[in-house]
Amino acid sequence: MTALDVASGVLLLAGSLFAVTGGIGLLRFPDFYTRTHAAGLMDAAGAVLILLGLLLLAPDLGSGVRLLLIAAFLLVTGPTATHALAHAARNDGVRVWAEREDKKR
Amino acid sequence: MSTFDLAEAVLLGILIVTAVAITRARSLFVAAMLGGLFSLVTASLFVLLDAVDVALTEAAVGAGISTVLFITALALTNSREATTPRRRVIPAGLVAVLATAGLVYASFDLPGVGDPDSPVQTHPITDTYLRESQEDLHVPNTVTGVLASYRGYDTLGEVVVIFTAGIGVLLLMLGPRRPADEVKDRAYLQTEYRVLRVVSKTLMPFILLFALYVLLHGEYSPGGGFQAGVIFGAGFILYTLMFGLAAVQRVLPMRTLVVLVAVGVLIYAGVGVATMALGGGFLDYNEFNPGNPSGGQVAGILLIEVGVGVTVAAVMVAMFYSLVRRGVRR
Amino acid sequence: MIATHYTYWIIFALMMIGLYAVMSHGNLVKKLIGLNIFQVAVFMFFISLGRVDGGSPPIITEGIEVYSHPLPHVLILTAIVVGVATTSVGVAIAIRIYEAYGTVEEDNALARDAAEEGTQ
Numbered sequence: 428m429t430a431l432d433v434a435s436g437v438l439l440l441a442g443s444l445f446a447v448t449g450g451i452g453l454l455r456f457p458d459f460y461t462r463t464h465a466a467g468l469m470d471a472a473g474a475v476l477i478l479l480g481l482l483l484l485a486p487d488l489g490s491g492v493r494l495l496l497i498a499a500f501l502l503v504t505g506p507t508a509t510h511a512l513a514h515a516a517r518n519d520g521v522r523v524w525a526e527r528e529d530k531k532r
Numbered sequence: 533m534s535t536f537d538l539a540e541a542v543l544l545g546i547l548i549v550t551a552v553a554i555t556r557a558r559s560l561f562v563a564a565m566l567g568g569l570f571s572l573v574t575a576s577l578f579v580l581l582d583a584v585d586v587a588l589t590e591a592a593v594g595a596g597i598s599t600v601l602f603i604t605a606l607a608l609t610n611s612r613e614a615t616t617p618r619r620r621v622i623p624a625g626l627v628a629v630l631a632t633a634g635l636v637y638a639s640f641d642l643p644g645v646g647d648p649d650s651p652v653q654t655h656p657i658t659d660t661y662l663r664e665s666q667e668d669l670h671v672p673n674t675v676t677g678v679l680a681s682y683r684g685y686d687t688l689g690e691v692v693v694i695f696t697a698g699i700g701v702l703l704l705m706l707g708p709r710r711p712a713d714e715v716k717d718r719a720y721l722q723t724e725y726r727v728l729r730v731v732s733k734t735l736m737p738f739i740l741l742f743a744l745y746v747l748l749h750g751e752y753s754p755g756g757g758f759q760a761g762v763i764f765g766a767g768f769i770l771y772t773l774m775f776g777l778a779a780v781q782r783v784l785p786m787r788t789l790v791v792l793v794a795v796g797v798l799i800y801a802g803v804g805v806a807t808m809a810l811g812g813g814f815l816d817y818n819e820f821n822p823g824n825p826s827g828g829q830v831a832g833i834l835l836i837e838v839g840v841g842v843t844v845a846a847v848m849v850a851m852f853y854s855l856v857r858r859g860v861r862r
Numbered sequence: 863m864i865a866t867h868y869t870y871w872i873i874f875a876l877m878m879i880g881l882y883a884v885m886s887h888g889n890l891v892k893k894l895i896g897l898n899i900f901q902v903a904v905f906m907f908f909i910s911l912g913r914v915d916g917g918s919p920p921i922i923t924e925g926i927e928v929y930s931h932p933l934p935h936v937l938i939l940t941a942i943v944v945g946v947a948t949t950s951v952g953v954a955i956a957i958r959i960y961e962a963y964g965t966v967e968e969d970n971a972l973a974r975d976a977a978e979e980g981t982q
Contacts, residue, residue, distance in 0.1 A: 500738070507731045514725060544872045551879040551899050560891055567895050574902050582930040583909045584919045586938050590905070593946045598898060601946075605891055605953040609960040624886035628878040635874040644866025646915035652931050653914055661932050666922055674920045674932040675939070683936060690940045697947030704954040753921065758943050844943070851950050858957065 435483035442476030449473060458524030459516055467509030474501050536580065543577045560606050568599035584754040585675045588746075592762040597848060600769060604855045670826045671751045671833065679756065680833040684815040687836070688800055691843050695797050698847030702790070705854035725774070732774045739767035747841050751830070757837035761844025768849045777856050789850040796843025803835050869910050876903035888968040890956040894949060901945045908934045908941075 445468060452465025478498040485491040550570045557563040571594025578587035643650035652658075661678050671677040679687055747760035772780045804815040812819035817832025880903060883896025912934035920932040956966055963971045 500735075503731060503735065507727060510727050511725065514727075518724070540869065544869065547876055548872060548879075551876050554895060554899065555879060555883045555887075560889065560895075563892060563895050567898055570899060571902060574906060577906065578909060581906075581909050581913050582917055582919045583912070583935050583938070584921070586905070586909060586935050586942070589939055589942050590902070593942050594898075594902060597946055598949055601950055601953050602891065602895060605894075605956055608957045609891065609966045620886045620888070624882050627885060628882040631881065632874050632878045635877075636871050639867055639870045639874070640863075642867070642870060642911075645869045645910050646913050646917075647866070648914050648928075650911075652911055652934070657933070658931055662920065662922070662929055672922045674922060674929070675935045678932050679936045679939060686936075686940060690943060693944050694947050697951050700951045701954045704951075704958055754919075756939075758939060847947075851954075855954075855957075 431483050435480040438476050438480030438483065442473045442478075442480060445469060445473035445476060459521050460513055460523060463509055463512050463516075467506055470505030470509070471502060474498075474505070540577070540580055543573055543580065546573050547577070561603070564599060564602035564606060567602065568595045571595040571598065585673070585756065585759075588754050588759050589762070592759050592766065596766050597762060600766075600852070601855075604852070604859070608855070608859050668826060669829045669833070671830065673751055673753065673755075675754075676750050676756050676833065676837075680836055681817060681829055684804075684836065687840065688804070688815070691797055691800055691840050694847050695793060695843055698793050698843075698850055701851045702854050705851075705858045729774055732770050736767055736771060739770070740764060743767065743841075743845075747837060748834075750837055751833065757840030758844055760837075761841040762848060764841065764845040765848025765852075768845075769852050772849075772852060772856065777853065777860065781853075784849065786850070786853055789846050789853065792842055792846035793850060796839045796841070796846065799839030799842065800836050803832060803839070807832070870907070873903050873907045873910065876906070890959065890966045890968060891953075893968075894952050894956065897952075898945070898949060901941075905938045905941060908938050 449465045449469030452468075453462050456462045456465055475498045478494050478501070482491055482494045482498075485494060547570065550566055550573065554563050554566045554570065557566060571590055575587045575591035575595065578584075578590055643652075647653075661674055661682065665671065665674055665677045665682070669677045669681055671681075743760045743764035746755040746763060747757060750756035750760070768780065768784060771783075803817075807816045807819045808814055810819040815832070815836075817829045818825040820828030820831050822828070877900055880896045880898070880900030883899065884893045887893060887896065912931040914928055914930050917928045917930040918926050920929045920935065922929070959971060960966050963974055965971055965974075
């Protein structure tokens with residue numbers, strides 16, 4: 428168990444934690460926008476951390492570069508997709524939770 | 533139970549739940565998006581089952597193009613479905629349950645999953661495809677070797693099927709050209725979704741470059757003509773979604789696409805005719821380089837992969853253009 | 863028996879869920895989505911037939927002796943692309959039906975046809 432194994436294990440565990448909490452958030456949050464935020468976190472943080480953890484264990488330079496490129500593209504496209512969803516919902520008129528709560532009172 | 537079995541069981545469970553959710557979803561947009569999720573989880577399952585080429589194709593085609601097709605269909609029709617009448621549920625459910633029972637009973641004769649003594653593994657053709665293909669073709673990705681060389685005829689038929697489907701969709705969706713169409717197509721996305729615009733413009737060269745890489749590297753890693761064509765088409769579909777039909781037609785007009793759809797099939801069949809002209813059989817790539825047959829094979833495989841990629845890309849983009857034009861007209 | 867065959871059974875269940883979606887819903891687009899599920903389940907079945915325990919993807923690399931069989935992969939590659947071709951034609955026909963009948967529900971379209979035949 429070298430230091431590299433331990434470090435990659437920590438990163439993989441952190442990434443999985445983000446993925447699990449993102450999933451729980453997707454189910455438990457009260458509002459569309461907060462749920463989209465949870466899902467976006469899964470994409471940007473969880474996947475990238477897992478990929479970084481795998482990067483530490485990469486057998487050669489080629490695999491390492493590929494993993495970095497995948498992480499970079501995920502970082503770019505994940506938050507963009509979340510933004511597109513939220514923007515489209517806002518345009519469509521999906522109401523924010525706080526506003527709905529105010530209206531109830 | 534190894535981790536592999538656990539992963540497989542979890543993925544299969546997710547697939548069952550997703551399939552049931554698709555059937556029960558009342559809103560068709562939800563059903564289409566869940567269909568994309570279904571294809572993506574299936575692609576992961578394919579990787580687990582050692583089918584990496586198939587996983588790449590399923591992810592690109594099932595999770596990409598199919599979802600786009602369904603959502604475009606929903607945009608051009610209405611998206612809410614009526615309640616299922618009771619009279620349909622009982623017979624359909626009965627047929628489904630009985631068919632499942634019959635299939636499960638038939639599966640008792642099947643070899644277990646992963647059995648090394650199954651007829652699939654012990655047949656002599658396995659040796660041909662895995663060992664002899666290395667001496668004949670020198671192509672490490674045996675799937676590409678079998679697809680392009682040993683079974684080149686089937687792949688020619690497949691390209692013609694895509695060609696026919698493209699022509700069919702174009703015939704159904706395109707009407708006579710009217711000058712009013714161009715005016716109505718407004719790229720309103722351009723003013724609103726600034727982040728999307730910038731990101732998609734930045735990503736376009738990478739998408740097209742990746743498509744080219746998948747095409748050329750298909751002999752050494754998962755990839756090949758189909759995946760490359762689909763990724764190329766997906767790039768142009770993204771551009772059309774962001775900037776409108778008028779902008780993308782400045783780069784790739786419909787006339788060029790219609791020609792390209794045919795050019796791919798022409799390249800493929802042309803390779804076959806060329807080998808016949810050089811004295812061999814139809815699609816006998818050895819004739820390209822009689823002194824070094826495996827060099828001829830590599831050249832032939834590359835040429836037909838290019839033909840396949842061109843047709844698939846052109847058909848995907850042309851279908852999307854025609855669907856958009858149909859929607860614009862209304 | 864269960865441990866080696868349960869994959870097949872779950873795949874059959876998926877196929878039949880897709881078939882049920884095709885048979886029991888009247889909406890044409892929903893039928894197409896159900897047909898897609900059926901197709902993908904058939905692909906899974908084929909691929910699971912080609913798998914070997916302890917094998918690896920059929921890309922010849924140094925030092926690996928056991929590979930999964932490439933032929934099912936080739937057949938399924940063809941099938942996937944043919945599947946998307948037929949789905950696209952189906953979608954185009956559904957759109958044309960919507961334009962001609964004003965509905966994508968099978969029952970309403972058939973009722974309109976029957977009514978027109980009755981008046982003729």
